[in-house]
Amino acid sequence: MTIRNVRRLSQAFFLGLFLWLCLVSTLGEVWWRLRGWPVNWFLQLDPLVALATLLAGGALFAGLLWALLTMALTILLGRFFCGWACPMGALNQFIGWLGGRGRKLKERAARNQPHPAQKLKYYILVFLLAAAAGDILGRAGQAGGGVWWLIALGLLALAALAVWQAAGASRRARWGAVILAGVWLVLAWALNGGGIVSGSVLSGLLDPLPLLQRSVSLAILPALDNQGYILGAPRHYGGAWLIAALLAAALGLNLWRPRFYCRFVCPLGALLGLLSRWSWWRMAKREAACRECLACEASCEGACAPSGRLRWSECVLCLNCFQTCGDDLMTYRAEPSAAGESAAPDLLRRGLGWSLLSGAATVPFLRLGGGLARDWPPQAVRPPGALDEARFLARCVRCGQCMRVCPSGVIQPAALQAGLEGLWTPVLNFRIGNGGCLLNCVACGHLCPTSAIRPLSLDEKLGRGAHAGQGPVRIGTAFLDRGRCLPWAMDRPCIVCQENCPVSPKAIHTRLEFRPLRGGERAVSRVEGRKVALSGPALQPGALASGDYFLRVEGQRLRIAANGDREVELASAEGPAAWRAGQAAWLEVRLQLPYVDLAACIGCGACQHECPVSGLAAIRVSAENETRNRARGLLAGAGGNN
Amino acid sequence: MSGPSNRREFLIRAGKTGLALTGVGGLGLGLFSAGPPPAQPDGQTLPELPSYAAAGTQGRLAVARGGERAQGLEAALKALGGMEQFVKSGERVLIKVNAAFASPPAVCATTHPQILAALIDLCRRAGAKSILVTDNPIQDPLSCFELSGLAAAARSGGAELLLPRPEAFRRYTLPGGRLIVDWPVLAEPLLRADRVIGLAPVKDHHRSGASLSMKNWYGLLGGRRNIFHQDIHGIIVELAAMLRPTLVILDGVQSMLRNGPTGGSLSDLKDTGRIIVSTDQVAADACAADLLGKTPAQLPFIARAQATGLGNADWRALGPQEVEASGS
Structure with missing residues (x-):
């Protein structure tokens, strides 16, 4: 061969x-x-x-x-x-x-x-490595950067040496290196503060x-x-x-x-x-x-x-x-x-200098927009175990391993949800997959090659066993949109979100409310056993028979079992006997209204995925209260949890 | 333009032009449609489902008390005359489990693998030719079946696990139905079975009051089925009308008393020590309500199912067989 x-x-x-x-x-x-x-x-x-x-x-x-x-x-x-x-x-x-x-x-x-x-x-390459080295630069820029000054200067010396070699040790090259060092240091000083100088792994x-x-x-x-x-x-x-x-x-x-x-x-x-x-x-x-x-x-x-x-x-x-x-x-x-051979690439001093400086400047300028500060994107819900955003971006190589392994298929490559800097980093989209982030699953962190998503144990994710003290890992919080919620806004029973909340005790709980129906103000016209005839416009036969409708007369509320166009049949015979023609009567629907318990919600998104309002869901998870960034906490008194 | 070669050329060219014109014209006319397309795309529909009940077995109910799941199941079936009454030699059996969530068996949010294994064994011994296990879970199907232990139980029992692939669904309209109208139903396993057995845990359900044997058929629905929660009792009754099973089995060895139907904690469970086996799903659910500390009257779907003629809510009137399974 x-x-x-x-x-x-x-x-x-x-x-x-x-x-x-x-x-x-x-x-x-x-x-x-x-x-x-x-x-x-x-x-x-x-x-x-x-x-x-x-x-x-x-x-x-x-x-x-x-x-x-x-x-x-x-x-x-x-x-x-x-x-x-x-x-x-x-x-x-x-x-x-x-x-x-x-x-x-x-x-x-x-x-x-x-x-x-x-x-x-x-x-x-130089651009990408310079972007990644921003953290070292940033640390050196801080007062008392100590050892980071040495590392930064060492790197700078290396970079200068590379430029020097590339162009031959001419006078101009020397000046080029000096100017480069100057710009580097000014950049470090000017852009430091607010955490915007930081390394970002764009190389992926x-x-x-x-x-x-x-x-x-x-x-x-x-x-x-x-x-x-x-x-x-x-x-x-x-x-x-x-x-x-x-x-x-x-x-x-x-x-x-x-x-x-x-x-x-x-x-x-x-x-x-x-x-x-x-x-x-x-x-x-x-x-x-x-x-x-x-x-x-x-x-x-x-x-x-x-x-x-x-x-x-x-x-x-x-x-x-x-x-x-x-x-x-x-x-x-x-x-x-x-x-003859040339062992090293024949690089231009100017090209190297520009790529070095633009690489180092790219991340600070991307972050000048505040995406890692006050203007952080709430729609960028990261997988459970993801490090805080700055450290996350310093490790994620956008390989897609977490997205492929996720059994729910909810981990998705970000378009611009996490900013331009976060292109193709993992964010959760609860509409696209086949469920929320599964409670008993920690697959993504165990596949992450760089530990941008920490490999969690189930105990750590769920906050039990040795981790009971710190509580579960939260990736966000579910917020109800009452204007879109069927029971809240449309008088229709639902609570699919509560049913699917996987936390025990459930983070979504309900409060019972009996609400008068539209056009439900009536009067009793006749009582005959369990059947009560009502005044007012005709009813749609069977429309009140679902078990969720009630008739209330003078503080007594009885379930409706069936209805015709003029009368309703009650599920229980006790009561209507005392009712008389002419009494005011209210047709009511029994609604269980969902609420989110901030202390219990982990942001898994099962509720959002299952919400029957399938376009813009009536309950949606965003990254508030996620455990990975303490500054985004919502819960007062949660101490270390926040 | 003269001479034989030119004539031949002319004929060839005319032939090509003619073919092209015929092709274009024929294609256009062949695909011509004078009217607009229908409002909805055509879909394959499912004919009315047969009754899967075994002849002469209606109105039977047995409750086994105590013991392991396998013992309870066997004792209850024995009290009804044995599995042979319901599954004959050479028949194909479908077991509809509840695999809704990707949670471990210990929290009892899904059918327990022990009782599935026992049921597969009983069907096998009754001579079943093939045994299918299916459900359309809420979460990722593979994760649900694997984590719940149901996949392993099916595998070790030699049963076939049928995952809800998109092509396994067909559109179905329940005769006289109001909710199940032109709706995707997990049809493939139903069409492949002679007998259908519902195997469900006993669970709390905040919206309907309880998730029992009739509610278990929810897992045969596809599509955005959650909209039916607006009329939860109505959909449960229609599901019971759609699926007339051979048997329903309720595993109340442990019942989920709160935080249902997901549970998630052992503290949500109570040892209630019952296995209920019945050919009457309404009676079975009425009987199981007690395990959750409820009365059938608190569960409107039971009365409505009885009113629709699907079974008897007064399960004691069926002369239930009550047997002890412990101590064996």
């Missing part, structure tokens, strides 16, 4: 494994559901997930340690991950190959020439593994679900079209340029490209001169110019050059190429 086929097998294997792990990320009892499958493994192998959440959240969470393996191997071998393991890379390569079929060798070689826009991905938007995971879980698999496969029940995800469109665009552009996404956009590829500059081995040409037949260039995946000055940071180790060179000139070795 040729080495190229080994590589193809590896790509097929990892793509298959990735899709398999997407498929099994659902609850159920069969072996092809969650059964200890390492469903987060690809996300954990992703050093960009690890680095961005580390910068923003200050810790490398559990399984993200796997990323060190990828980094170590990249430092040793180069961008093997892109060429051999990345499922997105495999898809890009396959579609790029489709696009190249039938083209002449020269044409294909032309499409694979290094392009200046390949720098773009490094700027995207473009990081290929979260991107593909999200696209498969929220767009591709649900399309199969809706055909009756996998879950066997329809699934809906709001805004799935945009998620699918991004994937379609990323994949489709390969027809124009092979591995378009990998070459021009992919921030993970950029990160691995930067790491590969220290790699021990690299692709190399044995001799500087060759026949220039272009066979290697025509099949080069990374657009790294294998026959000329080899751009090592762009090489994805596809080994096509190794395979196609008729003179066996290509090799993989410790010495640089005989035709």
